[in-house]
Amino acid sequence: MADGESMAASRVDSLDSELMPMSAEVGNRDWKKIKEIFHEALRQEQSNRDAFLNESCNDDIDLRIEVESLLLSLDQAKTFLEEPAMIVPSDEKVGWQFRNGEIVSHYQIIEPIGVGGMGQVYLAEDKKLHRQVALKILPGEVLEDIDRLRRFKREALAVSALNHPNILTIFEFDDVDGLPLLASEYVRGSTLRETLEKGQMEVETATDIAVQVASALHTAHEAGVIHRDIKPENIMIRNDGYVKVLDFGLAKLTGDMRSKETATTRTQDFSLPGLIMGTATYMSPEQARSKSIDTRTDIFSFGIVLYEMLSGRPPFAGETTTDIIAEIIQKEPDDVRSYNSAVPDELDRIITKCLEKDGNDRYQTAADLLVDLRSLSKPAVASQTIPDRERESQPERDFSASPTETLGEDLGPANSRTRFRLGMAAVGILILGIVAAYYWFFIR
Amino acid sequence: MIEKRQDSHRVTALLREWTGGSSAAMDELLPYVYDELRRRAARYLRHERINHTLQPTALVHEAYLKLVDQESVEWKDRGHFFAVAAQAMRRILVDHAKHKNRAKRGGPEADLQLDAEFEVPTVENDIDIEALDAALSRLASFDPNQERLVELRYFAGLSLEETAKAMDISRATAAREWQMAKAWLHRELTR
Numbered sequence: 001m002a003d004g005e006s007m008a009a010s011r012v013d014s015l016d017s018e019l020m021p022m023s024a025e026v027g028n029r030d031w032k033k034i035k036e037i038f039h040e041a042l043r044q045e046q047s048n049r050d051a052f053l054n055e056s057c058n059d060d061i062d063l064r065i066e067v068e069s070l071l072l073s074l075d076q077a078k079t080f081l082e083e084p085a086m087i088v089p090s091d092e093k094v095g096w097q098f099r100n101g102e103i104v105s106h107y108q109i110i111e112p113i114g115v116g117g118m119g120q121v122y123l124a125e126d127k128k129l130h131r132q133v134a135l136k137i138l139p140g141e142v143l144e145d146i147d148r149l150r151r152f153k154r155e156a157l158a159v160s161a162l163n164h165p166n167i168l169t170i171f172e173f174d175d176v177d178g179l180p181l182l183a184s185e186y187v188r189g190s191t192l193r194e195t196l197e198k199g200q201m202e203v204e205t206a207t208d209i210a211v212q213v214a215s216a217l218h219t220a221h222e223a224g225v226i227h228r229d230i231k232p233e234n235i236m237i238r239n240d241g242y243v244k245v246l247d248f249g250l251a252k253l254t255g256d257m258r259s260k261e262t263a264t265t266r267t268q269d270f271s272l273p274g275l276i277m278g279t280a281t282y283m284s285p286e287q288a289r290s291k292s293i294d295t296r297t298d299i300f301s302f303g304i305v306l307y308e309m310l311s312g313r314p315p316f317a318g319e320t321t322t323d324i325i326a327e328i329i330q331k332e333p334d335d336v337r338s339y340n341s342a343v344p345d346e347l348d349r350i351i352t353k354c355l356e357k358d359g360n361d362r363y364q365t366a367a368d369l370l371v372d373l374r375s376l377s378k379p380a381v382a383s384q385t386i387p388d389r390e391r392e393s394q395p396e397r398d399f400s401a402s403p404t405e406t407l408g409e410d411l412g413p414a415n416s417r418t419r420f421r422l423g424m425a426a427v428g429i430l431i432l433g434i435v436a437a438y439y440w441f442f443i444r
Numbered sequence: 445m446i447e448k449r450q451d452s453h454r455v456t457a458l459l460r461e462w463t464g465g466s467s468a469a470m471d472e473l474l475p476y477v478y479d480e481l482r483r484r485a486a487r488y489l490r491h492e493r494i495n496h497t498l499q500p501t502a503l504v505h506e507a508y509l510k511l512v513d514q515e516s517v518e519w520k521d522r523g524h525f526f527a528v529a530a531q532a533m534r535r536i537l538v539d540h541a542k543h544k545n546r547a548k549r550g551g552p553e554a555d556l557q558l559d560a561e562f563e564v565p566t567v568e569n570d571i572d573i574e575a576l577d578a579a580l581s582r583l584a585s586f587d588p589n590q591e592r593l594v595e596l597r598y599f600a601g602l603s604l605e606e607t608a609k610a611m612d613i614s615r616a617t618a619a620r621e622w623q624m625a626k627a628w629l630h631r632e633l634t635r
Contacts, residue, residue, distance in 0.1 A: 031586045038627075039620050074627035076634070081594070081626055084500055084601030085537055085573070289514070320606055321505045322514075322522070329514055 030063070037067050042074075098122060098137075105176045107135055107183065123186060126171075133171060134187070138180040142253055155225045155249035160184075162223060166216035168236070168244045184246075189239045192232035192305070200312030203342050209235070210306050211373045212243035217302065218366035220248050221295040227251070228293070230301035231282040232308070280324045281314050285357045288325045296359040299369060303354025303362075310347075311339035315355065329357070346376050451476065456513040459521035470528070477525070478532040480507045485536060500537075501601030504529045523610040527592060530600035534577065537599060541573035572633065579632040583625065590625040597622060 037056050044052045049071075057064035098109040098120075107124040113134065114121045124135040142149055153173060160170040169185040192209070195201070201209075213235060220227060227234075229251035236244040284300035286293050307315045315333035318324040336351055337343045350372050356362040363369040455476050461469035484503050508525055517525075584591035589611070596607040608618035 035624060038624055042620075042623065069631060070624070070627040073631035073634075074623055077626050077630040080630045081571070081598050084597070085533070085571075085599055086499065288509075290510070319603075322508055325509060326514055 033063065034066055034070070037063070038070055041067060041071060103127075104135070104179075105174055105181065107133065107181075109135070124183075126183065132186045133183045134185065136182040136184070138182060138253070140178055140180065142180050143175055143178065148253055152249050152253040155223075156247075156253075159220045159223055159225045159248045162219055164216055164219045166212045166243050166245055167219065167248065168246045182250075185244075187236045187238050187244050189237050189244075192235040192237060192309070195237055196232055196308060196312070200340055201309045203310065203340075203344070203347065206306065206309035207347065207373065207376060208241075209237065209243050209309065210302075211370065213245055213302060213305070214366055214370040214373055216243075216245040217295075217298050218370050220245075221298070221366050225249055226293065226295050227298045227301075228287075229282070230298050230305060232305060235305070280321045280328075281316065283325070283328055284359075285329050286359060288328050294359070295366070296362050296364065299354050299363050299366060300356075300359075302366075302369070303351055306354065307333065307336055307351050310343050310351075311336050313339065344376070346372070350376070451480075452511055452513045455511040455525075456516055456521075459512065459517060459524055462524050463518070463520045470524075473528050474532060476511060477507060477528045478535065480511055481529065481532050482536055499601055500533045500599060504533065504600045504602075520612070523612055526596060526600060526602060526606070526610040530592070530595035530602070534580075534595050534599040537573055538577045541577075575633055576629065579629050582632070583628060587625075590621055590628075593618065593621050594625050594629070 037053070040056065041049055041052055053064055053067065057067065098104060098112075100109055100111050102109045104124070106126060106128045108127055110123040110125060110132070112120060113123045120137045122135045122137075124133055125131070126133050142152070157170055157173065159167055163169070168187065170182060171185070172181075172183045174181045174183065213230075217227065217230075225248055227245070227248050229247065230245075234246045236246060238244060280288070282301045282304050284293065284297040287297055304314055304316070315336075316324055316327035316331060318327055333355055336348055350369070353361075353363055354369065363372075455473065458469040458473045458476075462473065481503055484506060504526065507529060508522075512521070512525060580591055580594055583594075592611065593607060596602045596610055597604070602610065604618055604622065605615055607622075608615045611618065613621075
């Protein structure tokens with residue numbers, strides 16, 4: 001620290017002064033003058049420059065030489081300083097990368113399919129089981145933190161083992177000569193990110209995807225696992241319409257791998273710049289403020305994704321990460337219907353409830369969220385049957401205890417259950433109707 | 445956790461004092477920011493294997509999030525924070541370049557003794573950081589604002605827009621000054 005500090009300190013307090021040179025003696029006699037002519041010369045057409053310099057420098061040869069040499073230098077500078085200073089680790093292990101066809105353990109690399117914040121992903125063939133897998137290469141350090149690794153295996157593999165159709169199946173976690181590999185089901189399709197690039201979605205499509213994601217969250221939360229990084233990049237839409245949520249528990253594994261205390265508390269630490277830079281848009285307020293998080297953080301991030309599907313834009317945006325964070329913490333999102341008038345009231349209400357800044361005001365469980373979403377995708381019978389007032393008068397459950405612990409209970413409050421049943425009854429009546437019609441036309 | 449909160453209160457308060465006109469606040473601020481950036485750089489480099497490079501802009505934004513209480517700062521405070529962070533980044537990179545050059549002169553064995561806490565990153569591009577640092581200090585003697593601009597753009601990796609905001613000048617002014625600073629520095633380094 002020492003010397004650099006005091007040197008720097010003496011300069012900064014002039015930050016708010018005008019952009020004018022402080023003194024004009026240098027080897028540069030009249031910096032202000034040079035600057036004016038230099039800027040003006042740049043504005044001139046190339047062909048006019050000579051004439052312009054003749055005129056503005058009069059007979060001051062030194063001035064002219066100075067300006068001309070700066071102009072020449074600018075021409076030569078091109079990319080000079082345009083890339084910010086970069087730091088690379090001196091470690092030789094950097095840059096693990098596989099060639100197509102290369103054999104790694106019992107996998108043969110077919111081709112790279114992406115690079116995430118967590119590492120490179122390849123399409124590969126499992127030579128033992130003769131099936132295609134997605135092979136993710138994780139940072140070597142995940143092997144060093146035994147506690148965290150154990151936790152990851154317990155969480156991610158456990159969630160995967162639930163065989164939920166909307167949760168990506170992990171086949172194997174392997175360590176090949178210090179290189180951690182994660183082999184999972186290979187999904188043919190596109191990420192929600194890619195789909196969103198085409199703009200906002202139909203309400204039905206978005207609701208369908210939302211139901212599947214919420215269903216995945218519900219199952220994972222019930223198993224005690226928080227995703228922590230719900231975003232369009234982590235949601236795959238298979239070509240047949242099935243949605244797969246990727247990377248449960250992975251954010252925690254590849255987060256701060258050094259500090260042991262964060263492995264036991266529920267805080268999120270952002271030691272990997274890529275992590276925070278990439279995902280600020282989908283952070284919950286509690287993540288953004290490095291507060292402790294629980295399953296309700298996923299519900300907030302889910303709300304952002306749902307909002308973006310319907311409106312074509314994330315609710316909290318900004319030029320820089322810090323702008324985005326400020327919005328997440330402070331700003332009330334614009335009404336989603338101002339971007340998409342087809343969004344029904346009930347869906348708007350669901351989004352608003354997901355995006356409450358205070359976790360206590362949000363859906364407390366993915367189960368409750370799922371019930372509301374499902375009632376929405378059914379004909380409106382159910383939600384009309386139960387007046388709003390009655391729904392709101394239901395006492396809130398006490399969630400001051402850890403919400404994860406309450407997840408094992410039955411689906412949400414009684415009213416949701418009632419509505420769900422009513423919804424099912426409506427579906428039943430509909431089916432009866434169809435059967436009757438079928439009978440009428442074809443059997444008779 | 446508690447420690448973090450105290451830091452963030454202190455840094456936020458210092459930023460406000462500075463905006464209120466106290467230059468002593470600035471003296472106190474730099475060490476906080478410097479230490480935070482240095483720690484983050486070192487930690488990052490210990491863990492990173494796959495995405496080769498570390499971008500200063502990521503570090504600076506993270507340090508900002510960690511050190512500054514988001515809810516109670518204003519635009520001007522933010523500009524001040526980035527100015528300090530850019531200086532700190534410059535210091536970190538230059539110190540490192542010095543160590544490294546010294547190690548080179550001292551042969552391969554000296555390399556092993558490099559600053560153990562800060563794990564020897566390499567600054568990657570063809571720019572001689574020590575020479576750039578010296579030229580930048582000469583530039584500062586007659587145009588301190590251009591020096592600051594270069595720090596924000598090159599050492600902290602801010603975009604032109606962010607830099608303009610941090611310096612409270614228009615984007616056009618920032619672009620013009622940047623061109624001139626580039627021209628002048630390029631000439632100095634190729635003399």
